[in-house]
Amino acid sequence: MTILTRDDCLKMDAVDPLKTYRDAFALPDGLIYLDGNSLGPQPKAAADLAADLVKRQWGQDLIKSWNTAGWFELPYKLGDKLGRLLGANPGEMIVTDSTGINIYKVLSLALGLNPDRKTILMENDNFPTDVYMAEGLLGQLGDEYDLKLVAGDDILDALTDDVAVVMVTEVNYKTGRLLDMKAIADKAHAVGALAAFDLCHSAGAVPVDLNAAGADLAVGCSYKYLNGGPGAPAFIFVAERHQNKAQQPLSGWWGHKAPFEFETRYRAGEGISQMASGTQPILSLAMVDCGLSLFLDVDMAQVRQKSVKLCDMFIELVESRCGAWGFELNTPRDAVKRGSQVSFNHSDGYAIVKALIAKDVIGDFRAPQNMRFGFAPLYVRYVDVWDAVDRLADIMESGEWQKEIYHARDAVT
């Protein structure tokens, strides 16, 4: 790519086939939001839906809304809808609980489906909760079980015939590195293992086709690129061929075969319903529909194409304009190996991110020195990339980032 001007960016925005989607989001004026990989912005439709949920569905219709507003069916309805985006068939996905809880379910299920194997294989820089949940599960099951942690590049080699299930994050939360799900699933199947994927940083960010990749199990969250709202419930995918063959242990009444019979003993629900556990937080759950609906209109190939350009431009501009200040790219340069985010390491990354935030460029920081920027093509413009780097250059040239206030640590970053 040749060096760009701001005008080039404006011209690219003018012909962007996705440009109309930005208006569907309630972005604050003047803010350059490059943190949709942490919390997606609010779809404008969410404000009306929240009012309807609280005032009419809860306030006026009360308990009847379990039927009339379809609350009980929401995990299934949203799961099927999300499945269309992620290459799952109807009945293979529900939206429920948190990503962590769902990780526990899929790992438990995988061990049940592959009962002669005792090893879970994971990447050592998986999002930590994936590893933590595996540790919690294996701590219950006894010493014959084993958690094998290897580097992302070594996953294929580490897939040996003792592995029950491999679980990796398709797009790494820190580096944005994109793994090849199909290659991992193929190798897993060749050695008799199951392949489970964490799609937290994939869903809505890159094209995903779970069934084409041969994925056995998957989880992911709805509040990043899918714009479902803060902490909105997560999703869980179980390929149809694995349903009804083993049970996950968080066997709550929503996963019972006949929840409203209130039977004394558990009977597993059929199909994906056994993945449900308890009563869901309806307000947060229902809001997931707003962001999801936008995606079902969109051509994900166009999303991917724009995402690659935004990320390529950001890398090029940071390196050309700020290269002197010691930023080190912490994301694959090759777009094929990258999700929709770009990270740079810098020993003062924490302060620099805070100085950028003070200039209305929102990225985030992940310890120890990772500055992380997400590029969500539905609302990030090419000119935003130019302006973000321009402000970064300002901060570095002026020494603004060295101010004391930017070095003071917040509770959550």
Next chain:
Amino acid sequence: MTILTRDDCLKMDAVDPLKTYRDAFALPDGLIYLDGNSLGPQPKAAADLAADLVKRQWGQDLIKSWNTAGWFELPYKLGDKLGRLLGANPGEMIVTDSTGINIYKVLSLALGLNPDRKTILMENDNFPTDVYMAEGLLGQLGDEYDLKLVAGDDILDALTDDVAVVMVTEVNYKTGRLLDMKAIADKAHAVGALAAFDLCHSAGAVPVDLNAAGADLAVGCSYKYLNGGPGAPAFIFVAERHQNKAQQPLSGWWGHKAPFEFETRYRAGEGISQMASGTQPILSLAMVDCGLSLFLDVDMAQVRQKSVKLCDMFIELVESRCGAWGFELNTPRDAVKRGSQVSFNHSDGYAIVKALIAKDVIGDFRAPQNMRFGFAPLYVRYVDVWDAVDRLADIMESGEWQKEIYHARDAVT
């Protein structure tokens, strides 16, 4: 109690010390809502809070709200606040996840705290999810573990020195029967067992003092008498003396000692924080504050006094006015043994409840023949009890309940 007139009820309402609270709820005009034991009505404050959460906290402040709006601290802040109502000390309770997930955590924790024992004791008509979760947990742990189910009246006798933990619902979801938490905890401790309580139908309904009762562990939901909103997150209590001595296995990143260090391996958070697992559904979670705030103003002794009167009146009026139609009381007649709900069995209970709903009296039905009515003293008036029974008598006298439409089954009742 002598037979009442409607005027007597109006007079009692006029001098009710809790009468001003009704105005804090957005109840539809003319509706008699006796289902707060299933879904509490909407506190009026919830509408403004929802708008603020969606438009300002999410829409404008975006990712910053994790700090500025205190999202990350919500489970702790709400837990401490709820603890004041339920007799827990600060740091002994958080609001998080679903009741079912929290049951799994407390039962796992109890087995970890009492590692030489292998038996979980429960009531056979606990709310089913309590039993289902115990089954899921024990299915993972192996054949040496055992689930012992006995009738509620036999709990004390069944507390023998092989029991690791007894878990019962203080107020039974069907019958409203109130167990004596202190007697159960005392007996549990005498035999070396732990006592865990499900407070779903207690919190906000009856005075609860977890520490005075000697409870070791507890869970409960926020969306019934606490009016937290549909499916709002549940709570979990771990007495301080049991903290940091064992781990629950749903060890997600929110329960890590340093969640934002993103360490590869799990280190258990201190105190109640280890009970947290994954990212919480913030919209649903934050709304819990609206109902909870009302309760912190209230004298629970007054709530209990009114609750007893409402329930006594309902029993007396149904029996005197509708006794001829075969209603059988399915709730202890003695108020000391009763929560804040009254159930009657009737072989056509399903149709009768639907006919009542058509006349704007909302109760609910639990299979096989239980008609259930909750009496929440903050918004149910004495005159509502009179009018509800009056309409029930109308339905029975006119034969209205026999209509076909009331016998057709809905998906969720």
